[in-house]
Amino acid sequence: MITEFCRLNDAIERVSKVINIQLNIERVSLLNAIGRVAAKDVTSPCDIPPYDRSVVDGYAVRAEDTYGASPSNPLPLRIVGEANFDTAFRYSIGPGEAVRIHTGVPLPKGANAVIMLEDVVEDKSTIYVMKSVGVYANVSRRGEDMPKGFTILKRGQTIEPWHVAALAAVGLDEVEVFERLRLCLLTVGDEIVEPSKNLDPVEVLSKGKVFSSTHYLLLCEAKRLGFLEPVHIGIVGDSPHQISNHIRQAIEECHSVITTGGTGPGQRDVVVKAVKEVGSEVVVRGIAMRPGRTTSVAVLKGKPIFMLSGFPVAAYIAFRFFVIPSLTKALGITESRNYVYAKLTRRVVNRAGYTTFVRVKLFNCGTEVCAEPLASTGSGLISTLLESNGILKLPDDIEGYEAGELVPIELL
Incomplete structure (x- = not known):
């Protein structure tokens, strides 16, 4: 029985402090480094760059030799050579001189600017400068x-x-x-069935069974994060003994375990009982968040066991806004997330003391971006994730937001 729900930020802080995971260091090629943790x-x-270099095709010059130049007052400079990557350092430009130069080529000695081709007229060994340039104009400085x-x-x-x-x-x-953090996912529920092309969905669902969609959602979300290595270890019924056996094995093989289903206060919700049987300590039993308030956490051998709802949206929200922040905080990982500010199209109300996550649909409204909160909010409605493209977080210390307010939306 859940008697008191922990505030979300307190839960993240509490869990991150008791996690003790040691990750090995490995060396990977650059193309295999995306999403990994330094x-x-x-x-x-x-x-x-290792030297001052031209950023345009033109002529390397002394800027002071161009001062006062204009189409009505062209200034002549003598061309003394053409610089490339092999010859640039051989030249030394003196007063009234210029050197042809290409993009990326080092600036010859004595030059402190580059004038573009279109700003000069070339006549044999002379250019006529039609526009003055400042010091280091069109030059990328060393170490810039x-x-x-x-x-x-x-x-x-x-x-x-x-x-x-x-x-x-x-x-x-x-x-x-x-190394990637190995994450074992265990699906719990007598009613859960693995999807298969060999099964008739109408027949399966008519018998009160449910296809396992939640673990697919979490696996795919975890794979988007390059520092995780998620593995689904199977579907198990509502048997505390079977659940315990799977968790014991998973704790030995993985850095962290996630279970979905069986987290509520009902008699058939047996995951918390099974987790206690393996000798773990329950550090959070219920979080004041919507959806996902039955989310709980235990720790065994310094490894967290996250117990999430079996409902896909509740599990997804808990994974994204609780599991990942807890792990990254414990391991010192800096994770980037993308936000946009949008104008709310209608008022949203929060429950006192709760952190609420509202699915929204972002769209252009004139010159602004607007956010339309979805009317359907069920934690089991996968369609709401299909229809939304952002999440609005209502912190536990606010009553809500008014229509027309600019609010931060995390992009999905």
Whole structure:
């Protein structure tokens, strides 16, 4: 029986403090690093770019030789050569001189600016400058992108494509990351059936059975996070003994366990009982969140056992807004999430002391982005995830939001 529901933030804090998971470090290629978690800080070993370089095709010049130039007052400069990657450092530009240069080529000695081709007129060995340029105009300075020592990755950061590009830019082809966190999923319920093309859905559902959709939802969501390695270990009935056996095995093989189903206060909701039988300590029994308030957590050997609702939306919300934040906080992982501010089309009301997650549909309304809260809110309605593209979080210390308010929406 759940007698008191823990506030969401308190639950995350409580669980993160008792998790004790040790992840090994491994080295992976850059193309296999997306979504993984950096095991240490990585800094640039050199300046990028390694020298002042032109960012346009044109002429390397001394900026002061162009001052006062205009179409009505063209200033002549003598062309003394053409710089490329092999010859750039051989040239030294003096007063009244210019060197042809291409994009990316190092700036010759003495030059401090580049004038674009379209701003000059060339006549044999002379150019006529039609426009003045300032010092370092059209020049990318040495170290402007990443100076030596620049932090590309911080320990605990999830690696994004731009991190990979930066690592490649400084000549690295591998990076040290933490091993993926192995996550075992166990589906609980006598009524649960594995989907199969060999089964008639009408016949199966008419017998009171339910196809296991929740574990597919969680597996797919977990796979989107590159630092997790989710595994479904099966469907088990409402037998405390069978559930206990599966959890014992899963704890030995995985860093964390998730069960779906059997978390409520009814007689057939036996997961909490089974979890206690394996010697684990229940640290959270019920969370003041909607949907997903029967979400509970136990810890065994420092490894968390997350007990989620069997309803797909409730399990999804608990996984996304409780399980993942608890794990990332405990392991020091920095996870990025995408938000957009949108104008609410109607009022939404919160329950006192609860954190509520509202499914919304985002759409353009004139020059603004609007968020329409879905009318259907059932925690078992998969269709609401199909119809929504964002989640509005109502913290436990507010009564709700009014129509017309700009609110942060987490994108799905």
